[in-house]
Amino acid sequence: MPIDPHSIRQRFPLLTRQVHGKPLVYLDNAATTQKPEGVLEAMDHYYRALNSNIHRGVYTLAQEATDRYEEVRQAVARFLHAPAAHEIIFTRGTTESINLVAQSFGQRYLREGDEVVVSVMEHHSNIVPWQLACQRSGARLKVLGIDGQGRLDMDALDAILGERTRLLALTQVSNVTGRIHPVREIIRKAHALDIPVLIDGAQSAPHLAVDVQELDCDFFAFSGHKAYGPMGIGVLYGKERWLEEMPPWQGGGEMIDRVTFEETTYNELPYKFEAGTPAVAEALGLKAALDFMEAVGMPGLHALETELMAHAWKKLEGFPGMRLYSAVEDNAGVISFLLDGIHPYDLGTLLDRFGIAVRTGHHCAQPLMDHWGVPGTVRLSVAAYNTTEEIDIFAEALEKCAAILA
Amino acid sequence: MSIDDRAAALEQEFAQFGEWLDKYNYLIELGKSVPSIDPQFRTDSYLIRGCQSRVWLHARLEDAVIRYSADSDAVITRGIASMLIRVLDGQPPDAVMGADLSFIDRIGLKEHLSPTRSNGLLAMLKQMKLYAYAFQAREKAGGKS
Known part of the structure; x- marks a missing residue:
């Protein structure tokens, strides 16, 4: 109909x-997009009927809030066609998602002389975190160019990806031109050289059906607020094999297994990357936004x-x-x-x-x-x-x- | 004419326009009518970088008054810049430092001087006052020696 x-x-x-x-x-x-009634109601309802700090609480209210929050993770996993909900990390938005990878992946895998590749079309959020990671590690940032029609230079891609490339970070859709890049093909090329790929999906998730398994991307980041959801909630999808290997990037509550002054062990995925009390109302708002998009x-x-x-x-x-x-x-x-x-x-x-x-x-x-x-x-x-x-x-x-x- | 008199004159000129469109048309005309900055000062040294538009500002002290000139790559920004020049150009440093510029608000163009607008105009105004401060300090130092 x-x-x-x-x-x-x-x-x-x-x-x-x-x-x-x-x-x-x-x-x-x-x-940013405007928000449908469903999103506003979900956030309002949370504070009127569910508010309590999630996880760990033994009382009913905390259990309900926790269940609802974890349902959002399941919904996001379905939305992105991710294999497992524990591969979905909640962040404040695309920017924080990319910073998480740049810091954590960077700490684990970037060494002096290594290279990270981005394109000239990237949003500053997919440039500056990599510049910082390169400064910390001594790695170099390399830039993929575009042609006169705003298409990524696919010929240059083969030359720019090399033995020292540790990661390729690309936007799926340009925030300036709206150009949809052939990321599936690019990911395949990168994977042939064992190079993992991060996709900035801030502009694609609100408009295109995203299937991270079909894309086979290693990381995918998007923001709730550009997809009819609230500000302050975003998502990082990462393949389990990377997320397991990557160290935590922020310390605090929630992300720990056991803390002593001698040694701290970390919680399992996804909580290892989610220090502190999360934005629960915003997460429920995001769920309502996904519901809206799925209904249409x-x-x-x-x-x-x-x-x-x-x-x-x-x-x-x-x-x-x-x-x-x-x-x-x-x-x-x-x-x-x-x-x-x-x-x-x-x-x-x-x-x-x-x-x-x-x-x-x-x-x-x-x-x-x-x-x-x-x-x-x-x-x-x-x-x-x-x-x-x-x-x-x-x-x-x-x-x-x-x-x-x- | 004092800064207040010049501001009042500008306010009166704008008062004849009921429609915002006419107001902006006049603003753009004002921008065109004011003599532009000398090309030798339209360089990075005199550039005030806004996120949205760029402003160039030059100032010199001449017979105890400040002579300002400015330019912008955007015509609306240039119009507002020309209004600031019209009220502050040819005034002594202490008058510039204490100038009341609320007339811009009363004309209904306040949004262009908002710190979040990032068009370079608020930074230009600060720079105009900084010049005044510097010229006054230099005059005082010169007077003592």
Whole structure:
């Protein structure tokens, strides 16, 4: 049965608000999505009916909260098609997930002269943790380039992966251009050389069906808040064989087996990597977000977004002075662009006056902006609740802004 | 004219516009009308780096008043910069240091001077006051010797 995008929209209370006296047109979904009622209710319900510190409690309330929390881990494992729930580590978000691997994997496996490979399209969150890990270990960071269409340079990949490469860290979908990279093929190439691969799934998990077993990635990171869930909860999937070998990265409660001043032994997976009281309400919110996405279905979500994007491309492609930094094909819902002679800050500022939220600037990807030689771009990014009417409002406003700024 | 008089004049000019669109059009025009920074100062040494837009600022002391010039790569930022220049240029250092710039708020452009906006304007304003402080310190030191 076809899904009516307007019925999806009704689940998102924030989308009814106005900005500068105009209906909000929220097109900054690659930064964070809005939250459906189910997510808000789950978080509210936790504090009203379940709040207690999880694990270890012998009383009913703590047991209930613990069960609900662990159900989320199961749900995330299903969402990612992970083989086992103990391969799912809760973090604060993609950034923390990548930092966890950079610190822990880095401590265990990175030595002087080793190499870590990233691409020029990475978000700062998938660059800086590796720079820090390289500084600590004496390893080197190597950068995979892109071609004129924003595709990863597959020829260069063969040359850049070598004997000293200890890890390849790549985004599945660019947060700047929306380009979907052929990570499955890349992972296969890396694995042929025994190189493990971390996939930054911050922009892919909300839009594409992810199957970590099919991808065969060694690590996969994503954030709840970019996938209709709350801020402050994220996920790291890691293959058991790596997670077992990797040392803990933060010490505290929960992650220990037995503590004495002479020696501490660590808890088993996944708790070894989860020191301190976790964000339980946020985890339950994440579960509600996954439920929402599963209820619509990832193919359904993708179909809605594809239709929106087709409409957006039609509106933008012929636009006078349009310089596109995204491509139509292999795109997960992002259009990055500039208008000739118009600064993205000016355009973003005026679009806001029309009630339109788009992102302007470098999108936490300064190396990519330097690669293109631009100060930043304007980025429109869609979610399942956006409508073609909103795209029309955006296009009309863009025309008016261009007239003011030309 | 004092800083307050100049600010009041600007406020009055903006008061004629009821629509935000006209306000921004005027702001952009203001940016165009102010003489731009000398190209020799449009360099990294005079650059105030914002996350969203860049601002160049130059200042010199001339006959006991500060002469400012500025530029930006974004026209709205340039417009606000030109307003700051219009009220603070040609004023003595102590007047700049104590300047009340709440007129920007009253005009309805406060958001552009927000610290989280990261357009370089708040840093520019701080830099303008720092210049004033430095010029005053230099004048005092010169007076004593």
